[in-house]
């Protein structure tokens with residue numbers, strides 16, 4: 103049972119409209135849609151989807167807090183890695199899924215004007231594009247002429263691609279394995295709500311992928327595959343002429359992801375700072391996410407001719423880039439500014455908070471640097 107506050111009437115009406123649209127789609131498809139389609143609709147249906155709608159989402163009054171929202175130290179530390187890489191490229195930064203725009207504003211304010219040429223943002227949500235523009239106008243007005251939103255992917259990239267918590271927001275299909283049986287878990291409408299509904303998997307390639315990936319356990323083993331994430335990284339990798347990609351998100355290598363004890367997969371919802379295990383809870387008002395299988399992300403980069411440069415946890419990456427030195431510059435150790443920054447830093451670094459679960463993976467192409475963020479504690483061998 104969860105104790106989330108009741109949304110207001112307008113929010114509930116929006117959710118109801120989205121429920122009706124999903125139900126219509128289910129009706130048209132013989133009372134069954136795949137989970138990937140359900141997740142796509144709950145997150146990205148124009149106007150009503152979680153990311154397409156106008157709800158707060160981020161920060162204390164929203165549903166979850168991401169690292170750039172927590173403290174500027176995150177973006178300032180990441181900028182240290184960008185400063186090392188940018189001179190070997192055309193000097194462009196491409197941020198994917200920029201949320202409220204705080205990471206962009208922090209990075210812009212950390213770099214000097216001659217350290218980069220353009221800051222491009224690629225964002226799916228029209229509502230968030232507006233918020234990103236406002237944030238950058240307010241916090242980094244002197245660099246606004248260097249910031250542009252791209253409505254489609256460029257033909258090629260020359261620069262550094264970054265994304266924080268973008269991969270986990272990509273819809274995933276869900277499967278169950280029992281022995282050699284493989285079923286896809288989809289969504290039907292029953293009585294007055296959505297329910298899980300199985301369907302036999304006929305596609306032999308998918309069947310084989312599930313059998314190779316999911317462990318053979320005594321009871322049904324349910325988890326996800328990540329075709330959209332793989333396709334996304336592959337597309338970007340093919341377009342990367344020169345530069346690097348850095349992705350930060352929560353997740354594991356494949357062995358940990360598909361551990362026999364992780365029998366229910368990793369899909370969870372976030373609503374008003376509560377973790378929601380019912381994936382059908384308040385559609386459009388609840389964020390739905392799946393953890394990232396970083397082995398698959400590594401495959402996508404390598405399959406498309408990128409160099410896998412590093413993989414480590416967030417804590418190691420930020421410590422390698424001297425986050426503690428930046429913390430010391432936030433004020434005297436007994437000042438309110440230092441105490442607030444130290445507390446946020448603790449959340450970023452502590453193993454039981456974001457330090458261990460969040461990982462950083464990076465790829466390079468035609469660049470040659472030491473990569474400060476991976477100088478100690480590289481975990482590529484686990485992928």
Ligand SMILES: C[S@@+](CC[C@H](N)C(=O)[O-])C[C@H]1O[C@@H](n2cnc3c(N)ncnc32)[C@H](O)[C@@H]1O
Nearest residue numbers: 153168199200201224225226227266267268271
């Ligand atoms: C959990 S939010 C993270 C926002 C921000 N990066 C942060 O750390 O606060 C996920 C973001 O990814 C965006 N997104 C999801 N898929 C995307 C894609 N294929 N291309 C660009 N943005 C995407 C969403 O619209 C949203 O802004």
